[in-house]
Amino acid sequence: MFNTFGSLFRLTSFGESHGPGIGGVIDGCPAGIEVDEGFIQAELDKRKPNNAFAGAAGTTRNEADKIKILSGVYEGRTTGTPFAFFIENTNQKSQDYSKLADSYRPGHADRGYDMKYGFRDPRGGGRSSGRETIARVVGGALAQLYLKKIGIEIFAYTEAIDGIYAKDFGEISLSSCGERQFFAPNVEVVNHWQKRIEEVRKDLDTLGGVVCIEAHGVPAGLGEPVFQKLDACLSYALMGVGAVKAVEIGDGTAVAASRGSKNNDGLQYDDEGNLCYASNHAGGIEGGISNGQPIIARAYVKPIPSVAKEQKTVSKQGENIVLSIGGRHDICAIPRIVPVLKAMAAITLMDMVLLQKRMENNGIS
Amino acid sequence: MFNTFGSLFRLTSFGESHGPGIGGVIDGCPAGIEVDEGFIQAELDKRKPNNAFAGAAGTTRNEADKIKILSGVYEGRTTGTPFAFFIENTNQKSQDYSKLADSYRPGHADRGYDMKYGFRDPRGGGRSSGRETIARVVGGALAQLYLKKIGIEIFAYTEAIDGIYAKDFGEISLSSCGERQFFAPNVEVVNHWQKRIEEVRKDLDTLGGVVCIEAHGVPAGLGEPVFQKLDACLSYALMGVGAVKAVEIGDGTAVAASRGSKNNDGLQYDDEGNLCYASNHAGGIEGGISNGQPIIARAYVKPIPSVAKEQKTVSKQGENIVLSIGGRHDICAIPRIVPVLKAMAAITLMDMVLLQKRMENNGIS
Amino acid sequence: MFNTFGSLFRLTSFGESHGPGIGGVIDGCPAGIEVDEGFIQAELDKRKPNNAFAGAAGTTRNEADKIKILSGVYEGRTTGTPFAFFIENTNQKSQDYSKLADSYRPGHADRGYDMKYGFRDPRGGGRSSGRETIARVVGGALAQLYLKKIGIEIFAYTEAIDGIYAKDFGEISLSSCGERQFFAPNVEVVNHWQKRIEEVRKDLDTLGGVVCIEAHGVPAGLGEPVFQKLDACLSYALMGVGAVKAVEIGDGTAVAASRGSKNNDGLQYDDEGNLCYASNHAGGIEGGISNGQPIIARAYVKPIPSVAKEQKTVSKQGENIVLSIGGRHDICAIPRIVPVLKAMAAITLMDMVLLQKRMENNGIS
Amino acid sequence: MFNTFGSLFRLTSFGESHGPGIGGVIDGCPAGIEVDEGFIQAELDKRKPNNAFAGAAGTTRNEADKIKILSGVYEGRTTGTPFAFFIENTNQKSQDYSKLADSYRPGHADRGYDMKYGFRDPRGGGRSSGRETIARVVGGALAQLYLKKIGIEIFAYTEAIDGIYAKDFGEISLSSCGERQFFAPNVEVVNHWQKRIEEVRKDLDTLGGVVCIEAHGVPAGLGEPVFQKLDACLSYALMGVGAVKAVEIGDGTAVAASRGSKNNDGLQYDDEGNLCYASNHAGGIEGGISNGQPIIARAYVKPIPSVAKEQKTVSKQGENIVLSIGGRHDICAIPRIVPVLKAMAAITLMDMVLLQKRMENNGIS
Numbered sequence A, B, C, D: 001m002f003n004t005f006g007s008l009f010r011l012t013s014f015g016e017s018h019g020p021g022i023g024g025v026i027d028g029c030p031a032g033i034e035v036d037e038g039f040i041q042a043e044l045d046k047r048k049p050n051n052a053f054a055g056a057a058g059t060t061r062n063e064a065d066k067i068k069i070l071s072g073v074y075e076g077r078t079t080g081t082p083f084a085f086f087i088e089n090t091n092q093k094s095q096d097y098s099k100l101a102d103s104y105r106p107g108h109a110d111r112g113y114d115m116k117y118g119f120r121d122p123r124g125g126g127r128s129s130g131r132e133t134i135a136r137v138v139g140g141a142l143a144q145l146y147l148k149k150i151g152i153e154i155f156a157y158t159e160a161i162d163g164i165y166a167k168d169f170g171e172i173s174l175s176s177c178g179e180r181q182f183f184a185p186n187v188e189v190v191n192h193w194q195k196r197i198e199e200v201r202k203d204l205d206t207l208g209g210v211v212c213i214e215a216h217g218v219p220a221g222l223g224e225p226v227f228q229k230l231d232a233c234l235s236y237a238l239m240g241v242g243a244v245k246a247v248e249i250g251d252g253t254a255v256a257a258s259r260g261s262k263n264n265d266g267l268q269y270d271d272e273g274n275l276c277y278a279s280n281h282a283g284g285i286e287g288g289i290s291n292g293q294p295i296i297a298r299a300y301v302k303p304i305p306s307v308a309k310e311q312k313t314v315s316k317q318g319e320n321i322v323l324s325i326g327g328r329h330d331i332c333a334i335p336r337i338v339p340v341l342k343a344m345a346a347i348t349l350m351d352m353v354l355l356q357k358r359m360e361n362n363g364i365s
Helices: A037-047 A094-100 A110-117 A131-148 A188-202 A228-240 A252-257 A337-360 B035-049 B094-099 B110-117 B130-149 B192-200 B230-239 B250-258 B337-360 C038-045 C095-100 C109-118 C130-149 C192-201 C230-237 C252-257 C335-359 D037-047 D094-100 D108-118 D130-149 D189-202 D232-241 D252-257 D337-360
Strands: A009-017 A021-027 A068-073 A084-087 A154-161 A209-216 A244-249 A267-269 A275-277 A295-301 A311-314 A322-324 B008-017 B021-027 B067-071 B083-087 B155-160 B209-214 B245-247 B266-270 B275-276 B295-301 B311-314 B320-323 C010-015 C021-027 C068-069 C083-088 C151-163 C209-216 C244-248 C267-269 C275-277 C296-301 C311-314 C318-323 D008-014 D021-025 D067-069 D083-088 D153-161 D208-217 D244-249 D266-269 D276-278 D295-301 D311-314 D320-323
Touching: A009 C021, A009 C068, A021 A131, A021 C068, A037 A068, A037 A131, A037 A244, A037 A337, A068 D244, A084 A131, A084 C010, A131 A154, A131 A337, A131 D337, A154 A188, A154 C209, A188 C192, A209 A337, A209 B192, A209 B250, A228 A244, A228 A295, A228 A337, A228 B230, A228 B245, A244 A252, A244 B230, A244 B250, A252 B245, A252 B250, A252 B295, A267 B311, A275 C109, A295 A337, A295 B067, A295 B192, A295 B250, A322 A337, B008 B130, B008 C230, B008 D021, B008 D067, B021 D067, B035 B130, B035 B337, B067 D008, B083 B130, B083 D008, B130 B155, B130 B337, B155 B192, B155 B337, B209 C095, B209 D244, B230 B245, B230 B337, B245 B250, B275 D130, B295 B337, B295 C311, B311 C318, B320 C311, B320 D189, B337 C335, B337 D083, C010 C130, C038 C130, C038 D266, C083 C130, C130 C151, C130 C335, C151 C192, C151 C335, C151 D108, C209 C335, C209 D252, C230 C296, C230 C335, C230 D232, C230 D244, C244 D232, C252 D244, C252 D252, C275 D008, C275 D094, C296 C335, C296 D252, D008 D130, D021 D130, D037 D067, D037 D130, D037 D337, D083 D130, D130 D153, D130 D266, D130 D337, D153 D189, D153 D337, D208 D337, D232 D295, D232 D337, D244 D252, D295 D337
Parallel strands: A311 B266, C267 D311, C311 D266
Antiparallel strands: A009 A021, A021 A084, A068 A084, A154 A209, A209 A295, A244 A295, A244 B245, A267 A275, A311 A322, B008 B021, B021 B083, B067 B083, B155 B209, B209 B295, B245 B295, B266 B275, B311 B320, C010 C021, C021 C083, C068 C083, C151 C209, C209 C296, C244 C296, C244 D244, C267 C275, C311 C318, D008 D021, D021 D083, D067 D083, D153 D208, D208 D295, D244 D295, D266 D276, D311 D320
């Protein structure tokens, strides 16, 4: 169904940006997970408008975004029954959007919605609002609590903003990328990004970037050989986050101009008898199945379409108009999109782990 | 489930490359589609080993690949009941693969399978064989027969092989790309690709490429706003074909270095009052929903991992070995992958059309 | 999944009897339904412990059971987005159950739970508590609001308690059965039932009964011919309510001793040209598909297994013990089960209506 | 979807009674099952028209009904990939049905189909034909092969025909009920049934009966506590077989007039320390979960609606007509329905076993 993600670890998301709040139900959650509410809240805080990680990129909408757990936890652990949660909306200003009601904003789904539903809720996007991703971040946080226990850790960091790549300014380091401004993988790039964002804001424009997700500790064998391939599922998860226009696994687009002999990741036992791969062009996935190397995926994020610059467009009434969008908008989907992409990767891996566990148990011994 | 694709137009695929054959069942197929078997067979023929489109790239395995319809058709039209079909395997040579049984081929899922299942069928990949895609091509052909009737046409062509882009040699033309060698979008590039493939074959290596899929005539409004976004579903469909390592929608990776003011596709009414987009950076999808422009998606295909060159790898028994793979392998997944990607896009769009039709009918009037 | 009911109108239920509360999410709810909260609350009130309909049969647990809508409604109408709701638990007394923690109560799932999960939450049943049915009643009420608009009305009444049949004391009348004590279909039987229940309570025992559900105004053509037959789905819905041990459609068990010539419901046009059935042995369903006559289904409800009388059983520790169950238990699942069964029938019919609407829209015209 | 049954062990059925044949695909089948084709064929033979078990009750349509396995088996064992199969139709006589094209046969879905689809295939029912149950019998046979290995055996026998109960003529014995005429549970009743059927045939009428299904060796703990209850799923499975109008678990309808103290199945340890139930009123299911006792379910089968006697009905064109149905029809759905009901119970239990195995593997240890 339209509001459910995952097959065994299933998140059903609900709520609108200008209704009472945003929530979700996770069915299929294994029993016994220690529910570290501090961790869940910390992931939510990273997605929050105007948070400490956003630097110059943020909106000025303030939301407390405090999670309230409604079911599925007993004495601090999941019980295996549905885990339901709710986050109240506390700062709705629907009047902000009234003047946009009749404009088809370029780069938005406004016209698509009108064609689809015959009407459109201009108040911040309704279900299609970025606030819906709150439910995903909670689901992803719960998944991460489980995955950590079995040795899988997920990292997400900003690789580039507006074509400025972090790797050109310092070494990529996963160790504290989750705590750094912009979720930068090194300190050196931060000021460059900050400066560029400020310039673009002054220019009344917006900008995009690249997010890298890595999953370490993933055992070989996750993913199904025909349709629920690990790379296909990850791709669905990441492309399903608004603003993402391309998804790569491992070397991604570059493989198309490589050769088999180079692109293959050769394996050898080293002197101590450990199995080693010579490279990781495949991003940890071969034939749709994890091979034990780190999973590496990239999401390419388009610039926020709501630009303050004047743009030509049309009104619902059929006139050519000129539009300039103010309001409390972000200049860049990064870094707020980073915890969302991390969450989607986490839910996907969680689902794959449970699928694999299920299969292991099916044989006749 | 693992062997089913689609939610309303559901293809369940079955069969192994070295069993009796490959088949599938399509449940949810609308009644009344004229089943043009010639068209279905023609799509299958394009995917066939050693076909006329493959040029120098092909394998020497010969298969008749003749479709036999088992159910769901009456007097030449679908009845709305499950459409089942079967294609016999006629040319199995499992002995070819025997010497690979104990080697983990680089770039393949061999080790993943061993980790996953505890064993692996070396006979051409079993379910994970390219032959499984026969079922997808049939499903896609049936979907195309429906989509054509409602004005949606899908094109798939090879954009580049080994970094040689067709657009550098002539204009891109959709009109007969489906009938040209390599599914080339112009005549001029064909010899360049042919030559490069021959060189690489002599070099005992393999090569990759880029496939572009376009869907014209797609109405605005397809796709769901939260999880079953059109771009997410397309991405799942294309990344789920073996060898694909990146998927782009519209400008894809390039959006990450663009600006909002440039990346937005402005709309205006022209002098005759027709709604026109100034560009199609979005590839026809905004906010996960089609906007009425052509859908444009790209799949980046890795070089075939089975190279004749010597490669270092390990055996199942834990030794370092050197491997050189002969057998009846393709040098390049392109062009045989082209009809498969086209089919996957067709099934996805078909599903989205049916989802949209369902929704339209749900309101209280 | 385990906590979801329905395919197109999907209720996902969450919450435990001794947690914060009970809630649910309905995905697939059509847009535009006028959400009459008074009606939903009235249905909930009929299911409430110690309500006006229960007469002598009830428990003394008091719960406000006030619904709070969390999403999916705008200006009093459903929007087509997920409809989420929550009902707080206000009167938990888990100490009541402590002494039962180590006993396997006869007629309960206590031992099954221990075998299944390795542990068991003795506090009123957790998810398996009757309180979970709150979510079903809300889902059913929303479904009824839609069904009424398209002319389908659902009635549920108590046909018999402890073998005392209402029809033996007066005519069956649907008109105000929903407002009468015990949901009795006539006034005459009420005192007989009241008296019998009091006797049995004094005897420290419990008793069962029969509930009849009728749906009027159901158009011909609902239900699918192979697996999602209307009668199979209704059966799943009703048998899935705790305490139900048999489900009948139409004449039910009696058909097994009837003859074809008698059991068939003949059709004829009357003098005014209206199509009339001579009988309704089939209960409105033939070949799994509604035929336009009233749908008639019966659920046979077992006596509450928690009896105050002494019973032999075993403890978790492996001893033979004698148990007498006090606490705030009902004497009879009827009448509180009546609105639950009505709700399950409503959700099932709603699902079937949406399935049928979907199909109607799928053909090529 | 409409043509799929089961959630983890999923049967997708295809084919029409007058097309090339009937088949199915089972996805989710565990690897390693020894595929005893003889057993599968024997189950099919019991369902066959005009078989040795039918006695006087059968049709004269002859079909070979030989199974052909299309995929999923390697060296005699299931591989875990989809198990597909096909059974050719060899004896179609669609002319038999031509004269019924415009009549709405009483007791059939004819009018429902017309209302649903706008047309109806008179040739023996198309998908709704009894021949579709072939796919179920194969699925059930495969499930039984697995269930037997884990100690679960399923029995199905005829309890009564036309009100004549087997238990009134001799003891009920499961041991060879599957090999006896009419699947009778004792020898004594066979002649009584045979005689009654002959009388009713002469009277140009048809008759019904009761089928009992027992599953022995089912471990405690199968079934889910909220929606996928074992009794609800069994009920869906059995009521979904054409002609079944009531389903009972354990004492079934009788519980409604029993008392808690009597209806509860008390447990005690006997002198050797074995856990014993004093009775099995619950039919092995309490709270939707198996309790370790034999599962007992009953299906009440209506008389075949195609009677040779004259019946009043209407034509599609709106006239009152008189109809008498000849053709190759059974007089009684029993005994041919018995292997079908057995198969449906087997698939349901198989699904529940796999669900339970999945769950066991989900916890964090």
